[in-house]
Amino acid sequence: MSFEIPIGPQHPALKEPVGVRVTVDGEIIREADLRLGYNHRGVEKLAEQKTWIQNIYLMERICGICSHSHATCYVQGVEKLMEIEPPKRGLYIRILVSELERVHSHLLWLGVAGHEAGFDSFFMYVWRDREIVMDILETISGNRVHYAINTIGGVRRDLNELQIKHILESLEVLRQRSAYYQKLGTTEPSFVARLAGVGYLSKEDAIALCAVGPTLRASGVPMDVRKDDPYAVYDEVPFEVCTADTCDVLGRTVVRIKELMQSYNIIEYLLKNLPAGPIAVRPPRKAKPNEVVSRYEAPRGENIHYIKSNGSDKPERLKVRAPTLANYAATIKMLKNGFIADVPLIFAAIDPCICCAERSVAIVDARSQKETVVTMSSLGQLSLKNTNYKARKREAEWPL
Amino acid sequence: MLQKLTQWSRLKSPWILHLNTGACNACDIEVVAALTPRFDVERFGILLEGTPRHADVIICTGPATRQMKDRLIRVYEQTPDPKFVMAVGACAMSGCVYRGAYNIIGGIDQLIPVDVYVPGCPIRPDALIEGVVKLLDKIKKGTK
Numbered sequence: 001m002s003f004e005i006p007i008g009p010q011h012p013a014l015k016e017p018v019g020v021r022v023t024v025d026g027e028i029i030r031e032a033d034l035r036l037g038y039n040h041r042g043v044e045k046l047a048e049q050k051t052w053i054q055n056i057y058l059m060e061r062i063c064g065i066c067s068h069s070h071a072t073c074y075v076q077g078v079e080k081l082m083e084i085e086p087p088k089r090g091l092y093i094r095i096l097v098s099e100l101e102r103v104h105s106h107l108l109w110l111g112v113a114g115h116e117a118g119f120d121s122f123f124m125y126v127w128r129d130r131e132i133v134m135d136i137l138e139t140i141s142g143n144r145v146h147y148a149i150n151t152i153g154g155v156r157r158d159l160n161e162l163q164i165k166h167i168l169e170s171l172e173v174l175r176q177r178s179a180y181y182q183k184l185g186t187t188e189p190s191f192v193a194r195l196a197g198v199g200y201l202s203k204e205d206a207i208a209l210c211a212v213g214p215t216l217r218a219s220g221v222p223m224d225v226r227k228d229d230p231y232a233v234y235d236e237v238p239f240e241v242c243t244a245d246t247c248d249v250l251g252r253t254v255v256r257i258k259e260l261m262q263s264y265n266i267i268e269y270l271l272k273n274l275p276a277g278p279i280a281v282r283p284p285r286k287a288k289p290n291e292v293v294s295r296y297e298a299p300r301g302e303n304i305h306y307i308k309s310n311g312s313d314k315p316e317r318l319k320v321r322a323p324t325l326a327n328y329a330a331t332i333k334m335l336k337n338g339f340i341a342d343v344p345l346i347f348a349a350i351d352p353c354i355c356c357a358e359r360s361v362a363i364v365d366a367r368s369q370k371e372t373v374v375t376m377s378s379l380g381q382l383s384l385k386n387t388n389y390k391a392r393k394r395e396a397e398w399p400l
Numbered sequence: 401m402l403q404k405l406t407q408w409s410r411l412k413s414p415w416i417l418h419l420n421t422g423a424c425n426a427c428d429i430e431v432v433a434a435l436t437p438r439f440d441v442e443r444f445g446i447l448l449e450g451t452p453r454h455a456d457v458i459i460c461t462g463p464a465t466r467q468m469k470d471r472l473i474r475v476y477e478q479t480p481d482p483k484f485v486m487a488v489g490a491c492a493m494s495g496c497v498y499r500g501a502y503n504i505i506g507g508i509d510q511l512i513p514v515d516v517y518v519p520g521c522p523i524r525p526d527a528l529i530e531g532v533v534k535l536l537d538k539i540k541k542g543t544k
Binding site for chain 2: 037038039040041042043045046049057058061062063064065067108111123124127128130131134144145146
C-alpha cells in the first residue's frame with residue numbers, strides 16, 4: 001500500500017515555494033517528484049529588454065543569497081564581450097566580496113541545517129555570528145544583501161585602511177566561532193547521529209547526475225571552478241578544495257565548514273596583498289556581435305551564464321544555469337529509499353535556491369521525459385501563450 | 401470585557417506566516433534574520449508559524465507570480481479572521497525590477513488586500529520590525 005504525499009509549495013520546512021510529491025510505502029520514500037515553477041519570474045526574457053548596465057541589477061535580483069555570484073558571472077561575461085580588462089584592485093575587491101558572500105551563505109546554510117535537524121540553538125548561534133559578515137558587507141558596499149558593488153569594468157566602491165582593519169578584526173572572531181562550530185557540528189553525538197547516513201549519494205551517482213558544488217565535493221569529487229578554470233585572480237590566491245567522502249548530509253556539513261576556513265584565509269590574503277591603483281575602467285556602451293560562456297563558483301556550486309550580443313546596447317540572449325538546477329536530479333536520487341522525516345533535511349542539504357533555478361523553462365524537457373503531467377510544462381505553454389501579456393493591466397479579480 | 405481581552409492578546413502575540421510568492425530570497429533571509437538574536441522580534445511576541453491556520457499576519461515577500469496566484473489566495477482564505485497582510489519589499493509592493501515580465505502579475509495588492517507596506521530592496525530587519533509596530537498601532541486604533 002503506498003500513499004502520495006504532497007509537500008509544499010507553502011510548507012514550514014521550505015522557505016521558498018517548491019512542491020515535492022513523494023510516494024511513500026509506510027515510512028519509506030519510493031518515488032519523489034519535484035513540482036516547480038512557483039518562483040518563475042521570466043528574468044531571462046526581461047534581460048533582453050534592458051541595457052548592459054541595467055542588467056547587472058536585474059542579475060543581482062535573480063537571487064538574494066547568491067546575488068554577487070550572478071552579478072559577477074554576468075559582468076565577467078560582458079567584460080569578455082566588450083574586450084575590456086578590469087584593473088587588478090577592482091578584481092581583488094570583487095573576489096573579496098564574493099568570498100564574504102560565500103561565508104555568509106555557508107553560515108546561513110549551517111544554521112538552516114541545524115534548524116532542520118532540530119538543533120535550534122545551533123541555528124541561533126550561527127545566525128548571530130552571520131550578522132558579523134553582514135556588517136562587513138554593509139561597510140564595504142552599503143547594503144546588507146544586494147551589494148551592487150559590481151560594474152562592467154571593475155567595482156563601484158573602494159576600500160580604505162579603516163575598513164581593512166575592521167574586516168581583519170572581525171575575521172578573527174569569525175575564525176574562532178567557526179572552529180567552535182566545527183567541533184560542535186562534527187562531534188556533538190545527537191547532531192552527528194541525525195546527519196550521518198542521511199541522503200546518501202555515491203561518488204558514481206554524483207558524477208552521473210551532474211551534481212555541483214558542496215554536494216559533489218561531499219561525495220569525494222574535488223571539483224571547483226576556482227581551481228579547475230580560475231577566473232579573476234584565483235590563480236594567484238592560495239587555497240585548497242575541500243572534500244569529504246562520507247557522501248551524506250554530515251559530509252556536506254563538513255565540506256561547508258572547511259570551506260568557511262578556506263574563505264577566511266582567502267579574504268586575509270586578498271586584504272594583505274591588495275594592489276594599489278584604480279578600481280574600474282570605463283566600459284563602452286555597446287558590445288560587438290559575439291557570444292560568451294562565463295563560469296563562476298557560487299556558494300552552491302558552478303554557475304554558468306551564456307550571453308549573446310548583437311552589436312546593440314542590450315543582450316540578444318542571456319541564459320543562466322544556476323547550481324540548484326544541476327542538483328535537482330541528485331536530490332531525487334537522495335530522497336529515494338530515505339525516510340519521510342528526512343525530506344526537509346535532504347532538501348536543505350543541497351542548499352536549494354529555488355529563485356536561482358527558476359527563470360528558465362528548460363527544466364520542462366528534463367522532467368517531461370519521465371513524467372506525463374508536469375506542472376512546469378503547462379507553465380511553459382502558458383508563458384508562450386502569454387508573451388504579449390501586459391503585467392500592468394489590472395485584470396486580477398478580487399477574491400472576496 | 402471579552403473584546404478587550406482578545407484585543408490585548410492580539411496585540412501581544414501577532415503570529416506571522418511567511419509566504420514567498422516569488423521573491424528573490426533576499427527579503428526572505430532578512431525576515432529570518434529578524435527572528436534571530438541580533439534583532440529578535442520574539443520579544444514582541446512575534447512568532448513564525450508554519451501553517452496559515454495558526455497565523456494572524458501574513459508576511460508576503462516577492463511579486464505575485466502567475467503560478468503562485470491561486471496558492472496565495474488560498475493561503476489568504478485559510479487564515480482565520482481577523483487577518484492582516486504585510487507586503488514586504490519593493491517587489492511585494494509593485495513588482496520592482498520584475499515589473500513587465502510575462503509571468504508577474506504585479507504587487508501583492510493586485511490579489512489580496514494589504515494592510516502595511518514595508519519598502520526596501522531588500523528590506524532591512526529593522527524596517528520589518530517598524531512595519532510590524534505600525535501594524536500593531538493600526539490594530540490598536542481600530543482602523544482595521
